Amino acid sequence: MMKRHLWLAVALASVCQFTAVSARAEEIKVGMLGQFSGSASWWGTEYRRGVNLWLEQHKSKVGDDTLVVLERDEGGVNPQRTRQLAQELVVRDQVQYLFGGSFTPNVLAMADVATQTKTPLVIGNSGTSSVTLKSPYFVRTGFTQWTVSVPLVEYAASKGVKNAAIVVADYAPGYDAIDAYSETFKKAGGKIAVEVKVPLGTTDFSSYLQRVRDAKPDALFLFMPVGPMSAGFVKAFKERELDKTGIQLFATTETMESDLPAIGDSALGTITALHYSPFLTTPENTAFVKAYKAKYGPGALPSIASVSAYDSMTVIAQMIKATKGKRDGDKAIAAVKGFAWMSARGPVSIDPKTREIVQNVYIRRVENIDGKLGNKPIETFKSVVEPWHVSHPQVAAK
Structure with missing residues (x-):
């Protein structure tokens, strides 16, 4: 426990030092953690597709800021590995935001990293309701059971x-x-x-x-x-x-x-x-399915994972706009409490009390x-x- 707290103190100091040196980075890095190999690799593939579609449609830009996504493989239900990857992304790679998670134990393993470094983590998937209680920097765009x-x-x-x-x-x-x-x-x-x-x-x-x-x-x-x-x-x-x-x-x-x-x-x-079906007949979903098929093939269909990834980028973009590209976890989280937009899944918003998504x-x-x-x-x-x-x-x- 002492080693963990010592590491987190060093990590927080490193992040703060980086912020002081470069308050306005030329590019904003987002760390994406997912299942990119193994039996659950469907999640990683769909995360990647949703994120890349968003980046393509927005030319990888939020205002004048350029977004760069760094992908990391959680490698199954592996909390220790996921925590290490999150640490490295925040401290070594200097990402300002984290996105992903496919299994609850992996998401929980990142709570200390997110909290101590004030790095927002947008959770793409974890069905356990209590997860968002574990860090004030957790926001969920997936769903709970x-x-x-x-x-x-x-x-x-x-x-x-x-x-x-x-x-x-x-x-x-x-x-x-x-x-x-x-x-x-x-x-x-x-x-x-x-x-x-x-x-x-x-x-x-x-x-x-x-x-x-x-x-x-x-x-x-x-x-x-x-x-x-x-x-x-x-x-x-x-x-x-x-x-x-x-x-x-x-x-x-x-x-x-x-x-x-x-x-x-x-x-x-x-x-x-x-909370989603690719066969929803709303204008927003019709356009989303059309764009998804155009990019990934006529037989491809978006899923809860690709929609979650796409919407997570929308949430991160809102944080970037609110902070004007600067590293400010508290201001970023405050900016998405109550944030509402029209998703392919329907009208959605972030509950300001729980940081859970409100959705059809x-x-x-x-x-x-x-x-x-x-x-x-x-x-x-x-x-x-x-x-x-x-x-x-x-x-x-x-």
């Missing part, structure tokens, strides 16, 4: 679901999903038949699905991380014919367009809740859209304020 889980349950309850099972991956966002699903469902008068935790990396879901079948619920509320576990579970649900027993599947990120080719027609009809959540159904599977929005929960902070004010205030 509570944000999408509460509308999902409310929608299911409105359709007559009374008895439900919950199945989640066994790690922090999964625990948030359990709490959000169960608390919301019980408030709506529903009963939880069974809660099932599935170890990360699981490929055989038969025993877990059998527990659900035995509980005889009306519905199953699901949370799995994007990728193989999501695709595998949705396929197994259909292959084991749980739908034919009257159990309806409700999910969030489990039918991402990137996973639908692997899931196939097993996904048809699945209801999900999420869309109820979506997997359909065949122009010959390809996709998530078609069918209902909208407008301007959802992060629910965990709302329903747990005493915990959030600590």
Whole structure:
């Protein structure tokens, strides 16, 4: 602990010294941390695409300042490595802003660096609601599991679901999903038949699905991380014919367009809740999808990760404008509290109290859209304020 505090003191002195020498840099550096290799490299690819599209459209400029993005690979769930990379970016590479994070443990590992050096970190992905409490320099542009889980349950309850099972991956966002699903469902008068935790990396879901079948619920509320576990579970649900027993599947990120080719027609009809769909028909999203396809190919579709990255650059640009390009973490964070703009995902803003994004959540159904599977929005929960902070004010205030 002593070494950590000593290092951070040296880091803070270094940053302050740099600021005094060069109060107005010729270029502003942004450190981007993501999963650029390994099984979760989809996140890094989509971050890169969203950031590069923003840079192209804005000619890498905010006013007279030129933005330079330095990319670093977190290398999986690796808090120690992520913290080291964040330290190096701030102290050695002199970045003024950090963006990224794909897993909650990695984001938490950067809290001391962000706080002690007063470097804003715009969080692209971390589903655990309490994360923004860990540093006053954290701002989230992604989403929390509570944000999408509460509308999902409310929608299911409105359709007559009374008895439900919950199945989640066994790690922090999964625990948030359990709490959000169960608390919301019980408030709506529903009963939880069974809660099932599935170890990360699981490929055989038969025993877990059998527990659900035995509980005889009306519905199953699901949370799995994007990728193989999501695709595998949705396929197994259909292959084991749980739908034919009257159990309806409700999910969030489990039918991402990137996973639908692997899931196939097993996904048809699945209801999900999420803050974005590439099939939103708003003018802003239509333009965004067109630009994305023009840059990355006619078969490419933007995702929650690329939209988050694009919007994160919008937030960072607002900070740069407010500070006139100077290094001032406090002024930068103050400038985005309450900041509102029109995103491809819809109207969004940063909650001044929590630094969480306020956004629409869309109820979506997997359909065949122009010959390809996709998530078609069918209902909208407008301007959802992060629910965990709302329903747990005493915990959030600590």
